[in-house]
Amino acid sequence: MATSFVAVLPVHAVEVAGLPKAGEPHHAKIIAAQEKTLGNGLRVIVIERPGLPLLSAQLLIKTGAESDPAKLAGLAHFTATLLKRGTTTRSAQKIAEETEALGAKIETEGTWDATGVKLTALSSNAEPALAIVADLVRNPALAKEEIDRQRRETLDDLLLALEEPGNVAKYSASRATLGLAPYGHPENGTPADLARITRKDVVALHDRAYHPGNSILVIAGNITAGNAFAMAEKIFGDWNGAAKPAEKPVPAPVPHARAILVDMPNAGQAAVYVAAPSIAREAADWYAGKVANALLGGGYSSRLNQEVRVKRGLSYGAGSGLSTWRNGGLFIAGAQTKNESAAEVVKVVQAEIERLSKEPAPVDYLKTRQNVLTGAFSRDLETNEGYVKRVGELALYGLPLDSLESYVDHVDQITPADLQAFAEKHFTADVCNVVVAGQGKVVEKPLRALFPKLEVVPLSKLDLDAPTLRATGKK
Numbered sequence: 001m002a003t004s005f006v007a008v009l010p011v012h013a014v015e016v017a018g019l020p021k022a023g024e025p026h027h028a029k030i031i032a033a034q035e036k037t038l039g040n041g042l043r044v045i046v047i048e049r050p051g052l053p054l055l056s057a058q059l060l061i062k063t064g065a066e067s068d069p070a071k072l073a074g075l076a077h078f079t080a081t082l083l084k085r086g087t088t089t090r091s092a093q094k095i096a097e098e099t100e101a102l103g104a105k106i107e108t109e110g111t112w113d114a115t116g117v118k119l120t121a122l123s124s125n126a127e128p129a130l131a132i133v134a135d136l137v138r139n140p141a142l143a144k145e146e147i148d149r150q151r152r153e154t155l156d157d158l159l160l161a162l163e164e165p166g167n168v169a170k171y172s173a174s175r176a177t178l179g180l181a182p183y184g185h186p187e188n189g190t191p192a193d194l195a196r197i198t199r200k201d202v203v204a205l206h207d208r209a210y211h212p213g214n215s216i217l218v219i220a221g222n223i224t225a226g227n228a229f230a231m232a233e234k235i236f237g238d239w240n241g242a243a244k245p246a247e248k249p250v251p252a253p254v255p256h257a258r259a260i261l262v263d264m265p266n267a268g269q270a271a272v273y274v275a276a277p278s279i280a281r282e283a284a285d286w287y288a289g290k291v292a293n294a295l296l297g298g299g300y301s302s303r304l305n306q307e308v309r310v311k312r313g314l315s316y317g318a319g320s321g322l323s324t325w326r327n328g329g330l331f332i333a334g335a336q337t338k339n340e341s342a343a344e345v346v347k348v349v350q351a352e353i354e355r356l357s358k359e360p361a362p363v364d365y366l367k368t369r370q371n372v373l374t375g376a377f378s379r380d381l382e383t384n385e386g387y388v389k390r391v392g393e394l395a396l397y398g399l400p401l402d403s404l405e406s407y408v409d410h411v412d413q414i415t416p417a418d419l420q421a422f423a424e425k426h427f428t429a430d431v432c433n434v435v436v437a438g439q440g441k442v443v444e445k446p447l448r449a450l451f452p453k454l455e456v457v458p459l460s461k462l463d464l465d466a467p468t469l470r471a472t473g474k475k
Contacts, residue, residue, distance in 0.1 A: 028378040028408070033391055033401045034225040041213030042236050045395055046228040047220040047387050055123045055221030056384035058392050059133055061115040062216065063209035066182040066326060072201055073465065074154070074189015079142075079202050080110030081150055083117065086141040095132060104129040108136070112183060113326045114396055115209075120385060123222040127231050134235050137210055144199050155194050158186075166336055168262050169271035169437035171464050172457075173332055176258055177275040177433050179467040183328060190464045211241040216395045220387040258433045259451035260469065263440030264459045270342035270438025271334065274349050276431045278322055278329035281397040286324060288422040291414040293322035295361055295369040296352060297333050302369070303352050304333060312348070314341050326397060331427065339439045343446035346434055353432065356423035360416035374408045 035045040065076045084106070086092045099106050104121035106129070117136055121129040161167040171186045178184035185193075217236070219228045279289055297304040297320025308318035320333030333353060337345045361369075380386030381404075394401050436443060440456060448454045455469075463471040 028381040030381070030405045031387075035401070036229050038212065038233060038237060040237065040240055041211075041215075042232070042239065043216045043395065044229055044232045045216065045218045045391060045401065046223070046225040047218075047384075047391060048223065048225055049220055049384060049387065050222050053123045053222050054384060055119075055121055055126045055219065055223055056388045057119040057126075057130060057133070057217065057219045057221075058388050059117045059119075059137055060216040060218070060392055060396055061137070061210055062113070062214050062396060063205075064111050064113045064115055065185075065187045066112050067205075067209070068182075068185065068189075069201075070180075071193055071465070072197055073185035073193040074187070075193075075197055075201055075205055076115060077110035077188045078150065078154065078194070078197055079205050080108050080115045081154070082142055082146060082202065083108045083136040083140050085146040085150065086143060087135045087139040088141055089135055089139060090132075092146075095136070098132060099129070102129050102132075104132075106133060106136070110187070112187060112323075116392075118385070118388075126221075126223065127235070130231065131235050134239070137215075138239055140206065142199060142202050142206065147197075147199050147202060151194055151197065154188065155191060158188060158191060158194065162191075165264055165267045165269060165271035165437040168264065168459070168462070169273050169334070169435050170332065172260065172262055172437065172462070172469055173273045173275040173433060173435040174330060175464055175467060176260055176435060176469060177277055177332075178328070178330060181277075181328060183323075183325060183330060184467070186464060192463075192465055212236065212239045213241075216392065218388045218392045218395065220384040220391070257430050258455060259447065259453065260433070260435045260455045260457060261440060261444055261447055262435070262437040262457050262459060262462060262469070263444070264437055265439060265441070267339065267438045269336050270339045270345075270436055270443055271336045272342055272345045272349065273332055273334035273435050274346070274353060275330060275332040275433050275435065276427060278331040278426055279324055280326060280328055281324040281393075282399060283324070283329075285418075285422055285425075287410045288414050288418040289322050289324070289426070290373060291366075291370055291411060292356060292419045292422050293320055293331070294372050295366065295419065296320045296356060298369065299372055301372075303355075304335070304349065307348055307352060308335050308337075308345060312344075314338075314345055314348070318345075318349070339442040342436050342438050342443045343450055346436065346447070346450065350429075350432070350434075353423070353427050354429070356427060357420050361419055363416065366414075366416060366419070370411050370414065373411050377407055377411075 031047050033045050033047050037043050068075045084095055102121060102125040107118045109116050117133050119129055119133050175184050217232055296302060304318040304320060308315050315335040315337045318335035323330045333349055335345055380390050391401060457469050461470050
C-alpha cells in the first residue's frame with residue numbers, strides 16, 4: 001500500500017535549489033583492453049589490472065532470449081539455468097565442490113542478447129576454474145530429470161510473480177508495446193511456453209548457438225595478456241563448430257497507443273506503467289536517451305520520484321528504465337500506488353514524459369543526473385567484475401572497446417536541447433502505451449474517464465503470448 005509523505009519543496013524548486021551544486025565529472029582510469037581471436041573464432045579480450053591477486057571473467061554466448069522461437073518463450077533463459085546442473089564429466093554436486101575448493105564463484109545468466117557464465121577466482125586458480133566454465137558451456141548434460149526439475153521451479157517462480165501487480169503490468173506493457181517482436185515476451189518465459197519446452201528444444205538451442213565463433217571471453221584482473229591468451233588457447237583452443245543461423249526474425253513492432261487495464265480483483269495496490277518502443281544499443285542518440293531516462297526516473301532525485309513520491313505521497317517510489325538491445329529497445333516508466341490513485345499516477349507520469357520534450361531541463365539539475373550515470377560508470381571500473389561487464393557489453397554489441405575512454409565526456413556533453421530532441425522523437429503520445437494492473441472495480445471508472453477506449457483484460461483471461469493480451473476466442 002502507498003503511504004503519505006510531506007513534500008518540503010515543489011519538484012521544480014527541488015531541481016534548481018533543493019540539491020547541492022553538481023561537481024565536475026569524475027574520469028575513471030581507463031586501461032586499454034588487449035584482444036586476440038583464436039583460430040576457432042573465439043574472441044578473447046583481456047584487461048590487465050595488477051594488484052590484488054584476483055581475476056574476473058565472463059564467457060558470453062551471443063544468443064539470448066531475443067532468439068527464443070515462437071511458442072517457446074524463455075528457452076534461452078531456461079537453457080542458461082541448466083548449465084550448472086551437471087555436465088557429461090561432472091555432476092552438479094561435483095561442480096559445486098570443485099568450485100568451492102578453488103575459492104571461486106561461478107554464475108550463469110540468460111539475458112536478452114546473450115548467455116553468460118561469470119567467474120570470480122584467485123589469479124592462481126584461474127586456469128582450473130576457467131576449465132570448469134568451459135565444461136559447463138561445452139558439455140552440459142541437459143538431463144531430462146534436471147529439465148523437469150528446472151521447469152517446475154521456474155513455473156513456480158513465474159506463477160508467484162504473476163500474483164504481483166507490478167510484474168503483471170510490466171510483462172503486459174512489454175507485450176502490448178513490442179507485440180511479436182523478439183523482445184515482447186517475458187525473458188524468463190510464459191507459463192504456457194515453459195510447459196512446452198522439451199529436451200529436444202534445449203539441445204537444439206545448444207547445438208545452434210554454443211560455439212566459439214558465437215562467443216566472447218572477457219578477462220580482467222591480476223594476469224598478463226600473454227598468459228591470459230595462452231590459458232584461453234589451452235582451455236578453449238580445441239572447441240570447434242560454427243554457430244548456425246537463428247530463425248528469421250519477426251517484424252519490428254508497429255507503434256500505437258493503447259490503454260489497458262488488467263483486472264486483478266484481489267490486488268492490494270495498482271501498478272501503473274507507460275511504455276514505448278525505443279532505441280537499439282548502437283543508436284547514435286544512445287547517450288541522450290540514457291541521460292533523459294536518468295533525469296526522468298533514474299533514482300531518488302529523479303523527476304518522477306520527486307513528483308510521485310516526495311511531492312504527492314502516492315507511492316514508495318517511482319522510476320523509469322530505458323533498455324537498449326541488439327535490435328531495438330523498450331522505455332517504461334511508472335510506479336505502484338493505491339488502487340484509488342492509479343488514474344492520478346497515470347496523469348503524473350504522462351505529464352512528466354511530455355515535459356521532457358516541452359521544457360528545457362535546468363542546467364544545474366541536468367548536471368546532477370549526468371553525474372548519476374558517470375558515477376555508476378566510475379564505480380564499475382573500480383572492480384574486475386565491473387570492468388568485465390562494461391567491456392563485455394561493448395564487445396557484445398560490436399562497439400569499439402576504446403569508447404570507454406569517451407563515455408564520461410559523451411554523457412557530460414548532452415544538453416537540454418539534446419534531451420528535448422530525444423523525447424520529441426521517441427516519447428510521443430502516439431507511441432506510448434498505458435498499462436495498469438489493479439482492482440477493476442476501483443480503477444476502471446477513473447481510467448475510462450481518461451481513456452474512453454480503455455481495454456479491460458481479466459487476469460483469468462490474460463495471455464502473455466498474445467499482443468492483445470487475451471487468448472483467442474476468450475472474452
